[in-house]
Amino acid sequence: MHKLLNFSALASLTVLLSTNAPLYAQGHEEHGHKGHEHIITVHEDVEVHGERFPETENEEGDYDPTPVIMHHIQDAHSFHIYGEGHEAVSVPLPVILWTEKGLVTFMSSEFHHDSHGHHVVEKKGMYFVNYHEDIFQLERPDETLTLDEEGHPTNTQPLDFSITKNVFTLFLACILLFLIFGTAARKYKNAGHKVPRGIASFVEPLVVYVRDDIAKANVGEKKHEKYMPYLLTLFFLIWVINLMGLIPFFPFSANLTGNIAFTMSLAVIAMFVVSFSGGKAYWKHIFFPKPWGVWPILMPIEFASNVIIKFFALMIRLFANITAGHIIVLSLISLVFIFQSVGMAAVAVPFALFISVLELLVAALQAYIFTLLVALFIGQAVADDHH
Amino acid sequence: MSLLALNPLVKPDIGLLFWTTVTFLILLVLLRKFAWKPILNAVKAREASIDNALASAENAREEMAQLKSDNEKILKEAREERDAILKEAREIKENTINEAKEKAAGEAKRILEDAQEQIENQKMAAITELKNQVGEISIAIAEKILRDELADKGKQQALVDEQLKDFNLN
Numbered sequence: 001m002h003k004l005l006n007f008s009a010l011a012s013l014t015v016l017l018s019t020n021a022p023l024y025a026q027g028h029e030e031h032g033h034k035g036h037e038h039i040i041t042v043h044e045d046v047e048v049h050g051e052r053f054p055e056t057e058n059e060e061g062d063y064d065p066t067p068v069i070m071h072h073i074q075d076a077h078s079f080h081i082y083g084e085g086h087e088a089v090s091v092p093l094p095v096i097l098w099t100e101k102g103l104v105t106f107m108s109s110e111f112h113h114d115s116h117g118h119h120v121v122e123k124k125g126m127y128f129v130n131y132h133e134d135i136f137q138l139e140r141p142d143e144t145l146t147l148d149e150e151g152h153p154t155n156t157q158p159l160d161f162s163i164t165k166n167v168f169t170l171f172l173a174c175i176l177l178f179l180i181f182g183t184a185a186r187k188y189k190n191a192g193h194k195v196p197r198g199i200a201s202f203v204e205p206l207v208v209y210v211r212d213d214i215a216k217a218n219v220g221e222k223k224h225e226k227y228m229p230y231l232l233t234l235f236f237l238i239w240v241i242n243l244m245g246l247i248p249f250f251p252f253s254a255n256l257t258g259n260i261a262f263t264m265s266l267a268v269i270a271m272f273v274v275s276f277s278g279g280k281a282y283w284k285h286i287f288f289p290k291p292w293g294v295w296p297i298l299m300p301i302e303f304a305s306n307v308i309i310k311f312f313a314l315m316i317r318l319f320a321n322i323t324a325g326h327i328i329v330l331s332l333i334s335l336v337f338i339f340q341s342v343g344m345a346a347v348a349v350p351f352a353l354f355i356s357v358l359e360l361l362v363a364a365l366q367a368y369i370f371t372l373l374v375a376l377f378i379g380q381a382v383a384d385d386h387h
Numbered sequence: 388m389s390l391l392a393l394n395p396l397v398k399p400d401i402g403l404l405f406w407t408t409v410t411f412l413i414l415l416v417l418l419r420k421f422a423w424k425p426i427l428n429a430v431k432a433r434e435a436s437i438d439n440a441l442a443s444a445e446n447a448r449e450e451m452a453q454l455k456s457d458n459e460k461i462l463k464e465a466r467e468e469r470d471a472i473l474k475e476a477r478e479i480k481e482n483t484i485n486e487a488k489e490k491a492a493g494e495a496k497r498i499l500e501d502a503q504e505q506i507e508n509q510k511m512a513a514i515t516e517l518k519n520q521v522g523e524i525s526i527a528i529a530e531k532i533l534r535d536e537l538a539d540k541g542k543q544q545a546l547v548d549e550q551l552k553d554f555n556l557n
Contacts, residue, residue, distance in 0.1 A: 070396075073396070074395065074396070075400060075403065096402075132395070159401055159402075160400070160401065160402045161401075161402045161405055161406070162402055163406075164400075164402065164403065166403055167402070167403060167406045167410075170406060170407060170410050171410065174410060174413075174414045177414065177418065178414075178417060178418065178421070178422070181418060181421075181422035181423075181426070182421050182422055184422065184426060185421060185422045185423075185425035185426050186425075188425055188426060188429035189425070191429070193432060193433045193436040194433075195433070196429075200426075203426070204426070204430065207423075207426055207427070207430070208430060211427070211430075225427075228423060228427060229415060229418065229419035229423040229424070230415060232418070232423050233411070233414055233415045233418050233419075233423075237411065237414065259400070259403060260396065260397050260398070260399045261399035261400040261401075261402075261403035261404045261407065262403060262407050264399050264404060265403075265404050265407035265408045265411065266407070266411065268408070269408065269411060269412075319397075323396065
């Protein structure tokens, strides 16, 4: 069953890449004429960036939603609330860089809302610019970024451990989870063997569901208890972040579960958990698959499928589903600006509402699928006997 | 790598990778201690107590059924005993009646026999007495006749003969 899911995830990745890549090749900038008829207006220093940057208007003067959408679904060093350019209101977040001179920290507000590589921040005698939310290091304060043919800067990039919008969201989700489940857990202390009231009565069916229908059903009655904390944490973290991403205002709206780094991290952890749970039968099945005649072909396939592809698919599935949801909602809302008509809202808003409700389902579904598959893989790994 | 270079969406960010991994592991440890263990243990304990309660209810029901069947057994035994006693009593009664009847019949027979015997005896006595009286009367008559007839000798003789013919009794 999971092989089919792997395939569908890869297919969705291909679609995603092929649709976005050409749009992105145009460049990376939010730019436009400061016309009164446009909602999106940006400060005017077009010549510095050259034609590599995308504009919120294309050559025909029509509104191009791609930069706005890309901006929303990607990570950022500050939490943008509203407004554009220098008038933008955003919550500054700490920038943490590891450079050759050690750790450098400052607030993202020092970039003055600049993400085009203009505003140079000097720290410890080093010069930093924010170019599309990547931090680059300059040799001299008056230097500009050197771009290669594809529009990517060739300057040195310090290791960026900043508390970005996504990291901030992650922390917020952790605090929320800790508050919800910590409070729920405390309700049990006085309840004895009775059913606790309040938040615990809401949380308990979910926890029991994960235990009975995900863990027990896939890992097995005997061995599931060891994996319960991991599976519960995984399920609720993904679900809560998915839901937070659907709320379109500060401090939510970040597309964290639609970020490849986040899903990669979860997938790698899942890979370690599954691989370390694997018993003798599991590894024997991978390295010495039968029949012997096709061993040279089967062994690499089994190895790749069980150790890499399964988790690669987990990473892509969550990332693609959540990102796609965000893109659809934003695209529908962009219709209002593409047609430059408020009347379009009568069409766009119901559609966006419909997709948002669908995304509520997807939020729970993707958390469920991720957890279910991890439980299934653990179940395969801990199984005593194969076939 | 050209695929990754094409689209920043699929370019994993080292910072977010780092923070996600660290945060997830810390969250896992904290939630395990402060949330999952207490919740799961409480749920498990409650399920165990519910199972116990159900099991003891089942036991109680079985005991009740046992008691009920015991009661019924005792009741049945009592009923059987009652029936036996009644049967016995009825037999005794019938025996007694039969005995009494037999006894009564015997007695009646005996009394009847006695009475018959007595009657017979008295009859015999009466006959004897009658015989005696007849004898006496005969003697008296004979005496009287003799006295009357003796005056005339022929007549006396004729009378005696005639009398004797008439008194040819027994």
